[in-house]
Amino acid sequence: MKKNFEEFKEFIKGKRTAVVGIGISNRPLINFLLNLGAKVTAFDKKNENQLGKIAKEFREKNINLILGEDYLHNLNNFQVIFKTPSMRIDNPYLVRARQKGAYITSEMEEFIKYCPAKIYGVTGSDGKTTTTTIMYNILKEHGYKTWVGGNIGTPLFSKIGEMRSEDKVVLELSSFQLMTMNVSPEVAIITNISPNHLDIHKDMNEYINAKKNIFRYQDKSNLLVLNRDNDIVNSMVAEAPGSVRQFSSKRVLNRGGYVKNNSLYIDENEVCKVKEVKIRGMHNVENFLAAFCAVKDDADIGDMREVAINFSGVEHRCEFVRIVDGVRYYNDSIASSPTRTLAGLKAFEKPVILIAGGYDKKIPFDVLAEEGYKKIKALILMGATKGKIKEAFDKLKNEKGIHVPIVVVNSLFDAVNKARELAENGDIITLSPACASFDMFPNFEVRGNSFKEIVCKL
Known part of the structure; x- marks a missing residue:
């Protein structure tokens, strides 16, 4: 049974409430809780300068801010804590707060x-x-x-x-x-x-x-x-x-x-x-x-x-960018796992020049090599996982004699330009990294937009 929202209003009013994270998604929550009468303290790893005008806005509304590297040390004496989604519930600071009687929850x-x-x-x-x-x-x-x-x-x-x-x-x-x-x-x-x-x-x-x-x-x-x-x-x-x-x-x-x-x-x-x-x-x-x-x-x-x-799809998902010299460019920056990259590769009618690599989420790349090689004409690798992905394809070559041409580069700019060098009329180049973006970009959207910007300047 759904609860009546009036119950929450009654519950939160006057409560000492912590919100961990002052990112875009939590800002409406902070204002909302304040309007409901909660005594809100907002926590963030960033300092006041990094947060910019939002810190000033919150201070003007009498929202207490606890900022900087050691921000969680002060997660004490709160009755309610809204945690950010990626914060594990076994985080020692949350464990300590719960032991002291805090109600720990999330916006969702x-x-x-x-x-x-x-x-x-x-x-x-x-x-x-x-x-x-x-x-x-x-x-x-x-x-x-x-x-x-x-x-x-x-x-x-x-x-x-x-x-x-x-x-x-x-x-x-x-x-x-x-x-x-x-x-x-x-x-x-x-x-x-x-x-x-x-x-x-x-x-x-x-x-x-x-x-x-x-x-x-x-x-x-x-x-x-x-x-x-x-x-x-x-x-x-x-x-x-x-x-x-x-x-x-x-x-x-x-x-x-x-x-x-x-x-x-x-x-x-x-x-x-x-x-x-x-x-x-x-x-x-x-x-x-x-x-x-x-x-x-x-x-x-x-x-x-x-x-x-x-329905023409969502941006950064096998998104057609443009044709340059008879070569089609696609932005599949959302592909942050090997299986997602495989799905994207299978959408094309022929083997592609694949740009891959990024932040290491500690997942294996063997499946990308073993199931993806037939769909890859050449592989351009970048980012923190470039060596790890290369190892998976080297293993394929050593064990099964299957060779996929590989070029290792240092940036997305270099990757696009190397892919262009290798491409022939009628080829397909796709950014489908099989990894998260955090080694080089704040998120997959920024990575995808950077790719599109580079391609549009070719």
Whole structure:
């Protein structure tokens, strides 16, 4: 049962409340809690100069700021703590605060508890953003007032007063957001699971268990949508508290989303032909099938078809940039894992010149070499993982005699220019890094935009 938001207002009023992190997503939360009468202290690793005008704005509102490298040392004597998603719950400062009686939560947990509208939550290693955006568009097409949030869109907790019970909310949820969650959305979707974020999670089991929180607290009236083709995800069917709907691009299902005779189906209903789907790649067909399963009870086939044949994709996801000297350039900067890069490679009709490498999330690259070599004409490597990826392809060469030409460079600028040197008329060059961006860029968007800027100047 959804809680009445009046309860939260009553609960938070006058409470000594800490918000850890003064990033873009937490700023509306800080203002919201202040307006609800909480005594707010905001924490951040950045200093006052780095935060700039937002620090000045908050001080003018009498929000206490604790800043700098040792900011967490002062996480004491708070009744409520809103943690940032990537902060582990076993962080010693949070453990100490909980022992002293603090209520530790996050914006997303409180939002799901109190949101009056129906919530659809999407998680998975790959395809979350695209699936979330497809669902948002289908529900909007049907005529609902629809909100999108979580990892994308606007922070939603501060908008909760504007929402009605007949609205729809679609959330993209990461393993970090889910790790401490003790509440689940009415409709939960798991697109797929493969090794990811092992730099933050202790091991693969912890990562999988975090993902399971998206459905763990559902009731029997709720819906779980699972990928039939992913062994880890398919194994969760028996754990579902409510009903299950599955999707598959590889087998015909009696119920759910599937491909038959080169068409996308939901249950017995044909939605559209595979060739009519505007965004390329079987991984995007799977994203549509997952979305169809999730929204089937609230939208119709016409809405699904309209979005499938018109949706042109999300920026930084196999995004066409331009043609230079007969060579097509694509920006797939979102691909921060080997499986996501593989999915992107499979979307192309021929082997590509691949630019890869970046921040090390402690996940293996063997799968990229073993399954991806057929789709790679040449490999340009950069970033912290360039040696690790090269090792995976060297192993392929030593053990199976399969050789992929590799060039190692020091920057994205060098990577684009080396790829251009190697390319011939009719070739495809794609930035699809198989890694996060944090070694060279603040996030994948900045990386993708930098790539596009370099390509547009060629």
